Amino acid sequence: MKIAVDIFYKLLEYLLVILMTAMVVMVFSNVVMRYFFNSGLMMSDELSRFCFVWVTFIGAVVTFRENAHLGIETLVQRFGRTGRLVCMAMTQLLVMFCAAIFFWGTWQQSDINASMRAPVSGLSMIWVYGIGYFTGGMIFIISALRLLNILLGRVTDAEIAAFANEYDDELIGERAQ
Template identity: 40%
Template sequence: MIDAAIDRFCRAIDLLIAGALAVMVVLVFGNVVLRYAFNSGIAVSEEVSRWLFVWLCFLGAVSALKEGGHLGTDMLVSRLPVGGKKACMLLGHLLMLYVTWLFLEGSWQQARINLDMEAPVTGASMAIFYGSGVVFSVCAGLLLLLQLVRLLTGRIGENELVMVKESEEQAELESLQAELASADAQQDPARVQSASGTARDARS
Protein backbone atom coordinates (compact mmCIF):
# COMPACT_ATOMS: atom_id res chain seq x y z
CA MET A 1 0.00 0.00 0.00
CA ILE A 2 2.84 2.38 0.88
CA ASP A 3 4.67 1.46 -2.33
CA ALA A 4 1.54 2.20 -4.37
CA ALA A 5 1.19 5.59 -2.67
CA ILE A 6 4.84 6.39 -3.43
CA ASP A 7 4.35 5.40 -7.06
CA ARG A 8 1.33 7.69 -7.37
CA PHE A 9 3.23 10.52 -5.69
CA CYS A 10 6.17 10.13 -8.08
CA ARG A 11 3.81 10.07 -11.07
CA ALA A 12 2.31 13.32 -9.80
CA ILE A 13 5.83 14.75 -9.59
CA ASP A 14 6.50 13.65 -13.17
CA LEU A 15 3.34 15.45 -14.28
CA LEU A 16 4.44 18.60 -12.45
CA ILE A 17 7.84 18.38 -14.14
CA ALA A 18 6.20 18.02 -17.54
CA GLY A 19 3.94 21.00 -16.81
CA ALA A 20 6.86 23.15 -15.66
CA LEU A 21 8.83 22.23 -18.76
CA ALA A 22 5.89 23.10 -21.01
CA VAL A 23 5.47 26.51 -19.34
CA MET A 24 9.21 27.17 -19.69
CA VAL A 25 9.09 26.38 -23.41
CA VAL A 26 6.10 28.68 -23.95
CA LEU A 27 7.67 31.53 -22.00
CA VAL A 28 11.14 31.33 -23.51
CA PHE A 29 10.10 30.60 -27.10
CA GLY A 30 7.25 33.12 -26.94
CA ASN A 31 9.60 35.77 -25.61
CA VAL A 32 12.07 35.16 -28.45
CA VAL A 33 9.33 35.41 -31.07
CA LEU A 34 7.90 38.57 -29.54
CA ARG A 35 11.29 40.27 -29.34
CA TYR A 36 12.33 39.49 -32.92
CA ALA A 37 8.94 39.83 -34.59
CA PHE A 38 7.17 42.54 -32.58
CA ASN A 39 9.98 44.27 -30.65
CA SER A 40 8.15 43.34 -27.45
CA GLY A 41 8.44 40.64 -24.81
CA ILE A 42 7.08 38.90 -21.74
CA ALA A 43 8.42 40.79 -18.74
CA VAL A 44 8.30 37.88 -16.30
CA SER A 45 9.64 35.30 -18.76
CA GLU A 46 13.24 35.15 -17.58
CA GLU A 47 12.48 35.19 -13.87
CA VAL A 48 9.64 32.65 -13.95
CA SER A 49 11.59 30.36 -16.28
CA ARG A 50 14.58 30.44 -13.95
CA TRP A 51 12.42 29.58 -10.94
CA LEU A 52 10.65 26.79 -12.83
CA PHE A 53 14.00 25.36 -13.91
CA VAL A 54 15.20 25.20 -10.29
CA TRP A 55 11.97 23.53 -9.15
CA LEU A 56 12.12 21.15 -12.11
CA CYS A 57 15.65 20.05 -11.16
CA PHE A 58 14.79 19.41 -7.51
CA LEU A 59 11.55 17.57 -8.30
CA GLY A 60 13.40 15.51 -10.90
CA ALA A 61 15.99 14.61 -8.25
CA VAL A 62 13.21 13.23 -6.03
CA SER A 63 11.87 11.08 -8.88
CA ALA A 64 15.38 9.89 -9.76
CA LEU A 65 16.02 8.95 -6.13
CA LYS A 66 12.99 6.71 -6.12
CA GLU A 67 14.07 5.03 -9.37
CA GLY A 68 17.75 4.79 -8.40
CA GLY A 69 18.64 6.94 -11.38
CA HIS A 70 21.39 9.09 -9.86
CA LEU A 71 24.96 8.78 -11.07
CA GLY A 72 27.07 6.19 -9.32
CA THR A 73 29.09 3.02 -9.72
CA ASP A 74 28.32 -0.54 -8.69
CA MET A 75 31.79 -1.88 -9.52
CA LEU A 76 32.50 -2.82 -5.89
CA VAL A 77 29.06 -3.28 -4.34
CA SER A 78 27.76 -5.62 -7.05
CA ARG A 79 30.61 -8.06 -6.28
CA LEU A 80 29.95 -8.21 -2.54
CA PRO A 81 27.91 -10.94 -0.83
CA VAL A 82 24.39 -10.14 0.32
CA GLY A 83 25.57 -9.11 3.79
CA GLY A 84 28.11 -6.71 2.32
CA LYS A 85 25.51 -5.19 0.00
CA LYS A 86 23.14 -4.64 2.93
CA ALA A 87 25.90 -3.03 5.00
CA CYS A 88 26.83 -0.68 2.15
CA MET A 89 23.18 0.21 1.56
CA LEU A 90 22.68 0.92 5.27
CA LEU A 91 25.78 3.12 5.43
CA GLY A 92 24.83 4.89 2.20
CA HIS A 93 21.32 5.67 3.42
CA LEU A 94 22.56 6.98 6.76
CA LEU A 95 25.02 9.28 5.01
CA MET A 96 22.38 10.47 2.54
CA LEU A 97 19.94 11.16 5.37
CA TYR A 98 22.56 13.25 7.14
CA VAL A 99 23.34 15.26 3.99
CA THR A 100 19.61 15.67 3.32
CA TRP A 101 19.13 17.02 6.85
CA LEU A 102 21.93 19.55 6.30
CA PHE A 103 20.36 20.60 3.01
CA LEU A 104 16.94 20.93 4.65
CA GLU A 105 18.33 23.06 7.45
CA GLY A 106 20.12 25.40 5.04
CA SER A 107 17.16 25.68 2.66
CA TRP A 108 14.75 26.38 5.52
CA GLN A 109 16.98 29.12 6.89
CA GLN A 110 17.30 30.73 3.46
CA ALA A 111 13.53 30.54 2.93
CA ARG A 112 12.90 32.25 6.28
CA ILE A 113 15.51 34.94 5.65
CA ASN A 114 14.07 35.74 2.21
CA LEU A 115 10.41 35.45 3.18
CA ASP A 116 9.89 39.23 3.03
CA MET A 117 12.21 39.77 0.05
CA GLU A 118 10.42 40.44 -3.23
CA ALA A 119 11.60 39.24 -6.63
CA PRO A 120 12.60 42.18 -8.86
CA VAL A 121 10.10 41.48 -11.66
CA THR A 122 7.19 39.42 -10.34
CA GLY A 123 7.28 40.81 -6.80
CA ALA A 124 6.75 37.32 -5.41
CA SER A 125 8.47 36.24 -2.21
CA MET A 126 11.97 34.88 -2.72
CA ALA A 127 11.06 32.15 -0.23
CA ILE A 128 9.34 30.39 -3.14
CA PHE A 129 12.73 30.05 -4.83
CA TYR A 130 14.45 28.58 -1.78
CA GLY A 131 11.39 26.50 -0.93
CA SER A 132 12.39 24.09 -3.67
CA GLY A 133 15.24 22.88 -1.47
CA VAL A 134 12.87 22.37 1.44
CA VAL A 135 10.42 20.34 -0.66
CA PHE A 136 13.24 18.23 -2.08
CA SER A 137 14.76 17.56 1.33
CA VAL A 138 11.45 16.51 2.89
CA CYS A 139 10.49 14.23 -0.01
CA ALA A 140 13.98 12.73 -0.35
CA GLY A 141 14.22 12.21 3.42
CA LEU A 142 10.90 10.35 3.51
CA LEU A 143 11.91 8.13 0.57
CA LEU A 144 15.26 7.34 2.19
CA LEU A 145 13.60 6.54 5.53
CA LEU A 146 11.08 4.21 3.87
CA GLN A 147 13.87 2.42 2.00
CA LEU A 148 15.84 2.15 5.23
CA VAL A 149 12.84 0.62 7.03
CA ARG A 150 12.39 -1.90 4.21
CA LEU A 151 16.07 -2.82 4.49
CA LEU A 152 16.02 -3.25 8.27
CA THR A 153 12.81 -5.31 8.19
CA GLY A 154 14.11 -7.56 5.41
CA ARG A 155 11.45 -6.49 2.90
CA ILE A 156 13.91 -5.57 0.17
CA GLY A 157 15.01 -7.93 -2.58
CA GLU A 158 18.63 -8.74 -3.38
CA ASN A 159 18.27 -7.09 -6.79
CA GLU A 160 17.41 -3.81 -5.00
CA LEU A 161 20.47 -3.79 -2.76
CA VAL A 162 22.58 -2.09 -5.44
CA MET A 163 21.21 1.45 -5.47
CA VAL A 164 22.84 2.59 -8.73
CA LYS A 165 23.69 0.87 -11.97
CA GLU A 166 26.60 1.25 -14.35
CA SER A 167 26.01 2.82 -17.73
CA GLU A 168 25.05 0.64 -20.68
CA GLU A 169 28.51 1.16 -22.18
CA GLN A 170 30.17 -0.17 -19.03
CA ALA A 171 27.85 -3.19 -18.94
CA GLU A 172 28.62 -3.92 -22.60
CA LEU A 173 32.35 -3.65 -21.92
CA GLU A 174 32.12 -6.08 -19.01
CA SER A 175 30.15 -8.50 -21.19
CA LEU A 176 32.84 -8.35 -23.87
CA GLN A 177 35.56 -8.90 -21.29
CA ALA A 178 33.68 -11.93 -19.97
CA GLU A 179 33.42 -13.28 -23.53
CA LEU A 180 37.15 -12.73 -23.99
CA ALA A 181 37.92 -14.62 -20.79
CA SER A 182 35.63 -17.48 -21.85
CA ALA A 183 37.25 -17.69 -25.28
CA ASP A 184 40.69 -17.64 -23.69
CA ALA A 185 39.70 -20.51 -21.40
CA GLN A 186 38.57 -22.55 -24.39
CA GLN A 187 41.82 -21.81 -26.23
CA ASP A 188 39.98 -20.52 -29.29
CA PRO A 189 42.42 -18.05 -30.95
CA ALA A 190 39.79 -16.75 -33.41
CA ARG A 191 37.29 -15.91 -30.66
CA VAL A 192 40.04 -14.40 -28.48
CA GLN A 193 41.19 -12.09 -31.30
CA SER A 194 37.60 -11.07 -32.20
CA ALA A 195 36.54 -10.37 -28.61
CA SER A 196 39.78 -8.52 -27.88
CA GLY A 197 39.31 -6.24 -30.86
CA THR A 198 35.70 -5.50 -29.90
CA ALA A 199 36.69 -4.73 -26.31
CA ARG A 200 39.38 -2.31 -27.51
CA ASP A 201 36.78 -0.57 -29.71
CA ALA A 202 34.39 -0.27 -26.75
CA ARG A 203 37.11 1.31 -24.59
CA SER A 204 37.93 3.86 -27.28
Template identity: 35%
Template sequence: MRHAARVERMLDKLCTGIEALMAFGLGMMVLLVFGNVVLRYGFNSGITLTEEVSRWLFIWGTFLGAVVALREHGHLGVDMVVSKLPPAGKKICLVASHFLMLFIVGLLFKGGLDQTRLNWNVTAPTSGMSMAVIHIPAIVFSVLAAIILLFDLWKICTGQLSDDELVMVHESEEALQLKQVLADAHHPTRSAS
Protein backbone atom coordinates (compact mmCIF):
# COMPACT_ATOMS: atom_id res chain seq x y z
CA MET A 1 0.00 0.00 0.00
CA ARG A 2 2.85 2.37 0.83
CA HIS A 3 4.36 1.87 -2.63
CA ALA A 4 1.02 2.63 -4.28
CA ALA A 5 0.76 5.91 -2.37
CA ARG A 6 4.30 6.81 -3.40
CA VAL A 7 3.54 6.08 -7.07
CA GLU A 8 0.29 8.10 -6.78
CA ARG A 9 2.27 11.09 -5.45
CA MET A 10 4.90 10.74 -8.18
CA LEU A 11 2.24 10.61 -10.91
CA ASP A 12 0.46 13.61 -9.38
CA LYS A 13 3.72 15.59 -9.30
CA LEU A 14 4.44 14.57 -12.89
CA CYS A 15 1.02 15.80 -14.00
CA THR A 16 1.48 19.05 -12.06
CA GLY A 17 4.79 19.56 -13.86
CA ILE A 18 3.17 18.76 -17.20
CA GLU A 19 0.39 21.26 -16.50
CA ALA A 20 2.99 23.95 -15.72
CA LEU A 21 4.85 23.08 -18.92
CA MET A 22 1.60 23.28 -20.90
CA ALA A 23 0.78 26.66 -19.37
CA PHE A 24 4.23 27.93 -20.32
CA GLY A 25 3.82 26.55 -23.86
CA LEU A 26 0.38 28.13 -24.20
CA GLY A 27 1.76 31.46 -23.01
CA MET A 28 4.58 31.21 -25.54
CA MET A 29 2.08 30.41 -28.31
CA VAL A 30 -0.01 33.45 -27.44
CA LEU A 31 3.05 35.72 -27.36
CA LEU A 32 4.46 34.37 -30.61
CA VAL A 33 1.22 34.48 -32.56
CA PHE A 34 0.06 37.84 -31.16
CA GLY A 35 3.52 39.34 -31.69
CA ASN A 36 3.54 38.12 -35.26
CA VAL A 37 0.06 39.56 -35.92
CA VAL A 38 1.17 42.94 -34.55
CA LEU A 39 4.31 42.83 -36.69
CA ARG A 40 2.39 41.78 -39.79
CA TYR A 41 -0.44 44.31 -39.59
CA GLY A 42 1.36 47.11 -37.79
CA PHE A 43 4.76 47.05 -39.45
CA ASN A 44 4.19 45.01 -42.61
CA SER A 45 6.75 42.41 -41.52
CA GLY A 46 6.75 39.25 -39.46
CA ILE A 47 8.83 36.46 -38.00
CA THR A 48 8.21 33.26 -39.96
CA LEU A 49 9.75 31.13 -37.24
CA THR A 50 6.86 31.94 -34.89
CA GLU A 51 4.35 29.99 -36.98
CA GLU A 52 6.51 26.89 -36.95
CA VAL A 53 7.30 27.07 -33.23
CA SER A 54 3.67 27.72 -32.24
CA ARG A 55 2.58 24.74 -34.34
CA TRP A 56 5.10 22.54 -32.51
CA LEU A 57 3.99 23.88 -29.13
CA PHE A 58 0.39 23.08 -30.05
CA ILE A 59 1.30 19.48 -30.93
CA TRP A 60 3.27 19.03 -27.72
CA GLY A 61 0.47 20.61 -25.67
CA THR A 62 -2.11 18.27 -27.19
CA PHE A 63 -0.15 15.13 -26.35
CA LEU A 64 0.84 16.33 -22.87
CA GLY A 65 -2.75 17.35 -22.16
CA ALA A 66 -3.86 13.86 -23.12
CA VAL A 67 -1.48 12.45 -20.47
CA VAL A 68 -3.02 14.65 -17.77
CA ALA A 69 -6.55 13.78 -18.92
CA LEU A 70 -5.69 10.07 -18.81
CA ARG A 71 -4.34 10.41 -15.28
CA GLU A 72 -7.45 12.28 -14.14
CA HIS A 73 -9.77 9.91 -16.04
CA GLY A 74 -11.01 12.96 -17.90
CA HIS A 75 -11.47 11.39 -21.32
CA LEU A 76 -15.09 10.95 -22.28
CA GLY A 77 -16.46 7.51 -22.88
CA VAL A 78 -19.69 5.56 -22.95
CA ASP A 79 -20.65 4.27 -19.52
CA MET A 80 -24.29 3.46 -20.31
CA VAL A 81 -23.81 -0.31 -20.30
CA VAL A 82 -20.83 -0.66 -17.96
CA SER A 83 -22.44 1.36 -15.14
CA LYS A 84 -25.36 -1.12 -15.08
CA LEU A 85 -23.11 -4.17 -14.62
CA PRO A 86 -22.36 -5.78 -11.26
CA PRO A 87 -18.90 -5.04 -9.77
CA ALA A 88 -17.37 -8.19 -11.30
CA GLY A 89 -18.62 -7.19 -14.77
CA LYS A 90 -17.31 -3.65 -14.32
CA LYS A 91 -13.93 -5.03 -13.30
CA ILE A 92 -13.75 -7.35 -16.33
CA CYS A 93 -14.66 -4.49 -18.68
CA LEU A 94 -12.13 -2.18 -17.04
CA VAL A 95 -9.32 -4.74 -17.28
CA ALA A 96 -10.21 -5.49 -20.91
CA SER A 97 -10.31 -1.78 -21.77
CA HIS A 98 -6.91 -1.22 -20.11
CA PHE A 99 -5.36 -4.05 -22.11
CA LEU A 100 -6.87 -2.61 -25.28
CA MET A 101 -5.55 0.87 -24.44
CA LEU A 102 -2.10 -0.58 -23.71
CA PHE A 103 -2.16 -2.26 -27.13
CA ILE A 104 -3.11 1.02 -28.81
CA VAL A 105 -0.44 2.90 -26.85
CA GLY A 106 2.07 0.29 -28.03
CA LEU A 107 1.02 0.91 -31.63
CA LEU A 108 1.33 4.66 -31.10
CA PHE A 109 4.81 4.19 -29.62
CA LYS A 110 5.94 2.09 -32.58
CA GLY A 111 4.44 4.55 -35.09
CA GLY A 112 5.95 7.55 -33.30
CA LEU A 113 9.34 5.86 -33.15
CA ASP A 114 9.22 4.92 -36.83
CA GLN A 115 8.19 8.46 -37.84
CA THR A 116 10.88 9.98 -35.63
CA ARG A 117 13.53 7.81 -37.27
CA LEU A 118 12.24 8.61 -40.76
CA ASN A 119 12.11 12.36 -40.15
CA TRP A 120 15.28 12.73 -38.07
CA ASN A 121 17.28 14.11 -41.01
CA VAL A 122 14.37 16.04 -42.56
CA THR A 123 14.66 19.71 -41.70
CA ALA A 124 11.86 22.16 -41.04
CA PRO A 125 11.51 24.80 -43.76
CA THR A 126 11.99 27.85 -41.55
CA SER A 127 14.07 26.86 -38.55
CA GLY A 128 16.12 24.08 -40.09
CA MET A 129 15.44 21.91 -37.02
CA SER A 130 14.71 18.23 -37.35
CA MET A 131 11.10 17.41 -38.17
CA ALA A 132 11.36 14.59 -35.63
CA VAL A 133 10.32 17.21 -33.06
CA ILE A 134 6.69 16.80 -34.14
CA HIS A 135 6.76 13.00 -33.78
CA ILE A 136 8.56 12.76 -30.44
CA PRO A 137 5.42 13.81 -28.48
CA ALA A 138 3.73 10.56 -29.59
CA ILE A 139 6.61 8.62 -28.02
CA VAL A 140 6.50 10.69 -24.83
CA PHE A 141 2.73 10.30 -24.58
CA SER A 142 2.81 6.55 -25.18
CA VAL A 143 5.47 5.94 -22.52
CA LEU A 144 3.72 8.09 -19.90
CA ALA A 145 0.30 6.69 -20.82
CA ALA A 146 1.61 3.12 -20.51
CA ILE A 147 2.93 3.89 -17.02
CA ILE A 148 -0.41 5.37 -15.95
CA LEU A 149 -2.41 2.51 -17.50
CA LEU A 150 -0.20 -0.16 -15.95
CA PHE A 151 -0.50 1.49 -12.54
CA ASP A 152 -4.29 1.69 -12.88
CA LEU A 153 -4.37 -1.93 -14.03
CA TRP A 154 -2.34 -2.94 -10.99
CA LYS A 155 -4.78 -1.09 -8.71
CA ILE A 156 -7.71 -2.83 -10.43
CA CYS A 157 -6.19 -6.30 -10.12
CA THR A 158 -5.16 -5.83 -6.49
CA GLY A 159 -8.64 -4.63 -5.49
CA GLN A 160 -7.62 -1.10 -4.51
CA LEU A 161 -10.56 0.51 -6.32
CA SER A 162 -14.02 0.93 -4.85
CA ASP A 163 -17.11 -0.09 -6.82
CA ASP A 164 -17.70 3.57 -7.79
CA GLU A 165 -14.18 3.84 -9.23
CA LEU A 166 -14.65 0.82 -11.52
CA VAL A 167 -16.32 3.08 -14.10
CA MET A 168 -13.44 5.40 -15.03
CA VAL A 169 -14.99 7.22 -18.00
CA HIS A 170 -18.30 9.02 -18.21
CA GLU A 171 -20.49 10.09 -21.11
CA SER A 172 -20.44 13.75 -20.17
CA GLU A 173 -19.19 16.02 -17.43
CA GLU A 174 -22.69 17.38 -16.91
CA ALA A 175 -24.09 13.92 -16.21
CA LEU A 176 -21.29 13.29 -13.72
CA GLN A 177 -21.93 16.63 -11.98
CA LEU A 178 -25.67 15.92 -11.84
CA LYS A 179 -24.96 12.52 -10.33
CA GLN A 180 -22.75 14.16 -7.69
CA VAL A 181 -25.40 16.79 -6.86
CA LEU A 182 -28.06 14.09 -6.48
CA ALA A 183 -25.76 12.00 -4.31
CA ASP A 184 -25.03 15.03 -2.11
CA ALA A 185 -28.77 15.76 -1.84
CA HIS A 186 -29.40 12.22 -0.56
CA HIS A 187 -26.44 12.35 1.82
CA PRO A 188 -26.22 15.91 3.25
CA THR A 189 -23.30 14.96 5.53
CA ARG A 190 -21.21 14.05 2.46
CA SER A 191 -21.51 17.54 0.95
CA ALA A 192 -20.50 19.18 4.23
CA SER A 193 -17.14 17.42 4.27
Protein backbone atom coordinates (compact mmCIF):
# COMPACT_ATOMS: atom_id res chain seq x y z
CA MET A 1 0.00 0.00 0.00
CA LYS A 2 2.79 2.44 0.94
CA ILE A 3 4.53 1.78 -2.37
CA ALA A 4 1.34 2.59 -4.32
CA VAL A 5 0.91 5.82 -2.36
CA ASP A 6 4.53 6.80 -2.97
CA ILE A 7 4.11 6.09 -6.69
CA PHE A 8 0.95 8.22 -6.74
CA TYR A 9 2.74 11.19 -5.18
CA LYS A 10 5.73 10.72 -7.46
CA LEU A 11 3.32 10.87 -10.42
CA LEU A 12 1.86 14.08 -8.99
CA GLU A 13 5.37 15.53 -8.83
CA TYR A 14 5.94 14.57 -12.48
CA LEU A 15 2.61 16.16 -13.39
CA LEU A 16 3.74 19.35 -11.68
CA VAL A 17 6.93 19.32 -13.76
CA ILE A 18 4.93 18.76 -16.95
CA LEU A 19 2.54 21.61 -16.11
CA MET A 20 5.40 23.97 -15.24
CA THR A 21 7.19 23.07 -18.45
CA ALA A 22 4.03 23.65 -20.46
CA MET A 23 3.63 27.06 -18.82
CA VAL A 24 7.22 28.05 -19.63
CA VAL A 25 6.99 26.84 -23.23
CA MET A 26 3.66 28.59 -23.85
CA VAL A 27 4.69 31.90 -22.32
CA PHE A 28 8.17 31.87 -23.89
CA SER A 29 6.78 30.98 -27.32
CA ASN A 30 4.25 33.75 -27.06
CA VAL A 31 6.89 36.30 -26.08
CA VAL A 32 9.17 35.24 -28.94
CA MET A 33 6.32 35.32 -31.47
CA ARG A 34 5.20 38.76 -30.34
CA TYR A 35 8.73 40.13 -30.39
CA PHE A 36 9.86 38.70 -33.74
CA PHE A 37 6.63 38.17 -35.68
CA ASN A 38 4.27 40.73 -34.10
CA SER A 39 1.75 37.96 -33.42
CA GLY A 40 1.14 35.36 -30.76
CA LEU A 41 -0.72 32.27 -29.76
CA MET A 42 -4.06 33.41 -28.43
CA MET A 43 -4.64 30.34 -26.29
CA SER A 44 -1.22 30.34 -24.66
CA ASP A 45 -2.10 33.08 -22.15
CA GLU A 46 -5.29 31.35 -21.12
CA LEU A 47 -3.86 27.83 -20.97
CA SER A 48 -0.79 28.97 -19.05
CA ARG A 49 -3.10 30.54 -16.45
CA PHE A 50 -5.02 27.27 -16.21
CA CYS A 51 -1.75 25.39 -15.74
CA PHE A 52 -0.77 27.84 -13.00
CA VAL A 53 -4.00 27.16 -11.12
CA TRP A 54 -3.43 23.42 -11.36
CA VAL A 55 0.22 23.72 -10.30
CA THR A 56 -0.84 25.74 -7.27
CA PHE A 57 -3.51 23.33 -6.09
CA ILE A 58 -1.69 20.08 -6.88
CA GLY A 59 1.42 21.57 -5.27
CA ALA A 60 -0.63 22.32 -2.15
CA VAL A 61 -1.48 18.61 -1.83
CA VAL A 62 2.13 17.50 -2.32
CA THR A 63 3.36 20.14 0.11
CA PHE A 64 0.77 19.18 2.72
CA ARG A 65 1.74 15.54 2.47
CA GLU A 66 5.40 16.47 3.07
CA ASN A 67 4.53 18.73 6.04
CA ALA A 68 6.19 21.61 4.24
CA HIS A 69 3.50 24.24 4.81
CA LEU A 70 4.18 27.13 7.13
CA GLY A 71 3.55 26.48 10.78
CA ILE A 72 3.69 28.30 14.08
CA GLU A 73 5.78 26.17 16.38
CA THR A 74 6.64 28.69 19.11
CA LEU A 75 3.88 27.51 21.44
CA VAL A 76 4.05 23.84 20.46
CA GLN A 77 7.76 23.64 21.29
CA ARG A 78 6.94 24.41 24.94
CA PHE A 79 4.67 21.38 25.30
CA GLY A 80 5.61 17.83 26.16
CA ARG A 81 4.64 14.78 24.13
CA THR A 82 0.98 14.76 25.24
CA GLY A 83 0.50 18.47 24.60
CA ARG A 84 2.05 18.15 21.17
CA LEU A 85 -0.21 15.21 20.33
CA VAL A 86 -3.26 17.21 21.39
CA CYS A 87 -2.09 20.12 19.22
CA MET A 88 -1.47 17.75 16.34
CA ALA A 89 -4.96 16.29 16.67
CA MET A 90 -6.58 19.73 16.88
CA THR A 91 -4.59 20.87 13.85
CA GLN A 92 -5.72 17.87 11.81
CA LEU A 93 -9.35 18.45 12.80
CA LEU A 94 -9.11 22.10 11.77
CA VAL A 95 -7.47 21.19 8.46
CA MET A 96 -10.14 18.54 7.81
CA PHE A 97 -12.84 21.13 8.47
CA CYS A 98 -11.25 23.65 6.07
CA ALA A 99 -10.68 20.99 3.39
CA ALA A 100 -14.30 19.86 3.69
CA ILE A 101 -15.50 23.45 3.26
CA PHE A 102 -13.24 23.83 0.23
CA PHE A 103 -14.59 20.61 -1.31
CA TRP A 104 -18.17 21.60 -0.53
CA GLY A 105 -17.65 25.07 -2.04
CA THR A 106 -16.34 23.49 -5.22
CA TRP A 107 -19.41 21.26 -5.26
CA GLN A 108 -21.73 24.24 -4.81
CA GLN A 109 -20.08 26.13 -7.68
CA SER A 110 -19.65 23.19 -10.05
CA ASP A 111 -22.91 23.70 -11.98
CA ILE A 112 -22.06 27.33 -12.64
CA ASN A 113 -18.45 26.55 -13.57
CA ALA A 114 -19.48 23.67 -15.83
CA SER A 115 -21.79 25.96 -17.78
CA MET A 116 -19.23 28.75 -18.21
CA ARG A 117 -16.74 28.65 -21.06
CA ALA A 118 -13.23 30.08 -21.20
CA PRO A 119 -13.22 33.06 -23.57
CA VAL A 120 -10.46 31.92 -25.94
CA SER A 121 -10.23 28.13 -25.76
CA GLY A 122 -13.90 27.47 -25.08
CA LEU A 123 -13.04 24.92 -22.40
CA SER A 124 -15.56 24.42 -19.65
CA MET A 125 -14.39 26.30 -16.54
CA ILE A 126 -14.95 23.16 -14.48
CA TRP A 127 -11.56 22.07 -15.87
CA VAL A 128 -10.04 24.98 -13.98
CA TYR A 129 -12.10 25.20 -10.82
CA GLY A 130 -12.78 21.48 -10.54
CA ILE A 131 -9.27 21.04 -9.12
CA GLY A 132 -10.89 22.02 -5.82
CA TYR A 133 -12.39 18.52 -5.65
CA PHE A 134 -8.96 16.97 -5.84
CA THR A 135 -7.27 19.40 -3.46
CA GLY A 136 -10.01 19.45 -0.85
CA GLY A 137 -10.51 15.71 -1.00
CA MET A 138 -6.83 14.79 -0.86
CA ILE A 139 -5.99 17.17 1.98
CA PHE A 140 -9.00 15.86 3.91
CA ILE A 141 -7.86 12.25 3.41
CA ILE A 142 -4.25 12.99 4.38
CA SER A 143 -5.43 14.81 7.50
CA ALA A 144 -7.88 12.05 8.42
CA LEU A 145 -5.13 9.44 8.15
CA ARG A 146 -2.84 11.54 10.31
CA LEU A 147 -5.59 11.97 12.90
CA LEU A 148 -6.20 8.23 12.85
CA ASN A 149 -2.49 7.61 13.49
CA ILE A 150 -2.60 10.05 16.41
CA LEU A 151 -5.67 8.38 17.92
CA LEU A 152 -4.17 4.90 17.48
CA GLY A 153 -0.87 5.97 19.02
CA ARG A 154 1.16 5.31 15.88
CA VAL A 155 2.90 8.69 15.79
CA THR A 156 6.69 8.48 15.96
CA ASP A 157 8.95 10.79 17.91
CA ALA A 158 10.29 12.05 14.58
CA GLU A 159 6.80 13.11 13.46
CA ILE A 160 6.20 14.89 16.75
CA ALA A 161 9.57 16.64 16.50
CA ALA A 162 8.83 17.67 12.91
CA PHE A 163 5.47 19.06 14.04
CA ALA A 164 7.29 21.18 16.64
CA ASN A 165 9.99 22.10 14.09
CA GLU A 166 12.70 20.41 16.13
CA TYR A 167 14.89 18.60 13.69
CA ASP A 168 17.67 16.34 14.87
CA ASP A 169 19.92 14.32 12.57
CA GLU A 170 18.88 11.05 14.23
CA LEU A 171 15.19 11.89 14.06
CA ILE A 172 15.42 12.92 10.42
CA GLY A 173 16.96 9.53 9.61
CA GLU A 174 14.18 7.77 11.53
CA ARG A 175 11.53 9.83 9.75
CA ALA A 176 12.93 9.01 6.32
CA GLN A 177 12.61 5.29 6.96
